Amino acid sequence: MKKIAFYTLGCKVNQVETEQMKEEFIHRGYEIVDFADEADAYIINTCTVTHVSDRKSRAMVRRASRHPHALVAITGCMAQVAGEELADLEGVDLIVNNLNKESIADIIEQLDPEQKRPVIINGASDKARNLRPVLYSRQHERTRAFVKIQDGCQSGCSYCIVPRARGPVRSKLPQDVLREIKQLLSLGYREIVLTGIHTGFYGIDLKSGDLLHLLEMILNETGGDYRIRLSSLEPLEVTPEIIGLAAHDARMCRHFHIPLQSGSNKILKAMNRRYSREYYYDLLKTIAGSIPGVALTADVMTGFPGEEDKDFEDSYDLIDSLPFMDLHVFPYSRRPGTRAASISPQIPPREKQARSQKLLSLARQKHSDFVHSQVGQELILLVERQAEKGEYIGLSDNYIEVSFNSLYDRRGEFAPVRVEGFDAGRIEGSISDP
Template sequence: MKQVAFYTLGCKVNQYDTEAMITLFTAAGYELVDFAEKADIYIINTCTVTHQGARKSRQMIRRAKRRNPQAIVAVVGCYPQVSPEEILEIDGVDLIVGTEGRREILDLIKQVKRADEPLNFVQDVSEVEEFEEIPIDKAEERTRASLKVQDGCDSFCAYCIIPYTRGSIRSRGIEDAVKEAKRLVSNGFKEIVLTGIHLGAYGREREEEFNLVTLLEELIKISDLKRIRLSSIEATEVTSDLIDLIAEEEKLCRHLHLPLQNGSDKILEAMNRDYNAKQYADKVAEIRNKIPQIAITTDVMVGFPGETEEDFETTYQLIKELAFSDLHVFKYSKREGTPAAKFPNQVHSKVKKKRSAKLRDLADDLASEYRKKFLGIELDVLVEEERDGRTDLLTGLTDNYLRVMIDDNDQYQEELVDVKLKELREDYLIGEIKKD
């Protein structure tokens, strides 16, 4: 039996794409092995959002070839999509595929075996109009599975390479999405996380044939599906209909990840974001008014070109005021091919590091304050299939994204249980399962 190993960098969409390719290989009789083991084929699913992602991709390519010099090394995803020549120059690369054409990868591997030189199958993603359908039936976790329903982005934020690597918006048909969701549920998954490059734009190119709300209304009907969680979505695309649906439907998780990026209107405009700070804050207020216990998390970028100390302080105060339950802090990374790479007033790395540290400290404080609100309250927890490595306790998430540890037996693994939250510890809560 031929062995294949995967290594994935980057976002949840990339993770889904890897799972889809794994499904293709295992269905064809390949054995999946860890990337650290010797394999016949190594596939690196790359990221190029930051310089670090591109550098890590190159490291993994070289590492794979050292493990087995005779192995076929395929490099797929965003990095080859924008820099195919750069990857082909790396010694040991046999095949490159961009962000389209991955469903043909088995046939491409066969072509590599007959070729005398590296093969380039990167397509012009700007010409792609249809969603690439590669269904999955398994995932790394057994309790929670991602369901990719959208690809591409037309926003062209000044700092972002993604529109150039993923192309225009393409949405998966509702029938196909529901079919895959049902298959995942039949394989034991209790929670599905809807993912996409620009999730809130789902259906936009279909001329209002369907949208995110109509998709959710269909997924809710799947009887054995316990939870549906949304991945990142723009605040401007959280409609009143979507808020009402989350407020009314128990299956929809009370958690929204709404990228802020910056709290300064000057910087938001330079970033080519389509909202200002007040519009964002008003949307958060509207959501919390209808869903009081909701977890609202966000992304924040520090050190965008031209960001002054005053701009940063404005961002800091807005984040504090909005009291996010968690935030991911990123330092601006210059990407060639994006407008911001040529902007003047690039911020020094030491300043970025200082600002990032200050926001991370704030994030810790805000997360702790959010967790404290739920002490003494009973919430449903989806218990995961493995115990927590730090504590050896059962671990799971509430629908509003609280990490909970439980001292109980393994019979509750992969089950949705009612838990009373009793104690706050570091970045999690201690809970007790309510038994009948």
């Protein structure tokens, strides 16, 4: 039996796509092994959203190339936008762009051993093609299941390389999404995360409805004890109807990740983000007022070109005024080929890092405040892992991890747990049905 190993960098969509690739190779008789083990083939699913992602991707390629008799294949976003650069790395046999990633098993098995390396598969996009469904035969490592409902982005944010890396919007047909979810529930999953590169754009290329209609179809046609979590949604895509659905159906997780990027109207305009700080403030206040206990999280960028002290203060003050549960803070990374790469002045790295640290400190305080607000509440946890004998850790629908003691193994199950306290970053609870 041939052995194959994977390494994944970047976003949840990349992680989902790696699971899909694994499933395809399993069907063909391959054994999946750890990336550190000996294998016949190594696949690196790369990311290119920042220069740090590029560096990590190259490092993993070099690591795989230490196995001289193994096939080394690169796919993902860096393979899409910088395939020629990756082709110069020693030991690379195959480069497959994002648009052909789902066919990588066929490509590998059809490689001519005499063909000059590296082989570069860089096919053109088919805008009319919908995403194909993936029906898993077994549970994977994670307790939660991810369903990729959409790929591609055409928003045109001035700092972002993703439209080049992912191509135009392509959606999975609603009936195919439903088939995947029913299959995952039959395998024992109890939380389904709907994800995509631009999840809120789901359906704009279809005639069969948008994200709201997809959610309503899933909830109406799928029974059982499960819950649905939405991945990132842009501010203009969080509609009153979606908020209402999350407020009134307990199967919808009380968690919205809504990228902010900046709290300065000047910077938002330069980023080509199509909302204002005032719109964002009103939206999050509406959600918080409609859904008790909702977790609100966001992406925030520091050091965008031209960001002055006043612009950063606008971001800090807006975040401070809102009931966030957590933030993903990251410094601007200059991406060749984007409009922001040519904007002046570029902010010095030291200043970007200093601003990031200030926001990270605020994020820690926001997280502490949110968790303390949950003390005394009973939450339904999806039990994910065992910390030590008799102690388990689960994730609530509003995205906090709570540890509790149990007499038996409850991994993969729902468990009602009352939050008892929060100390030194550790959230403790007691199970309500011992």
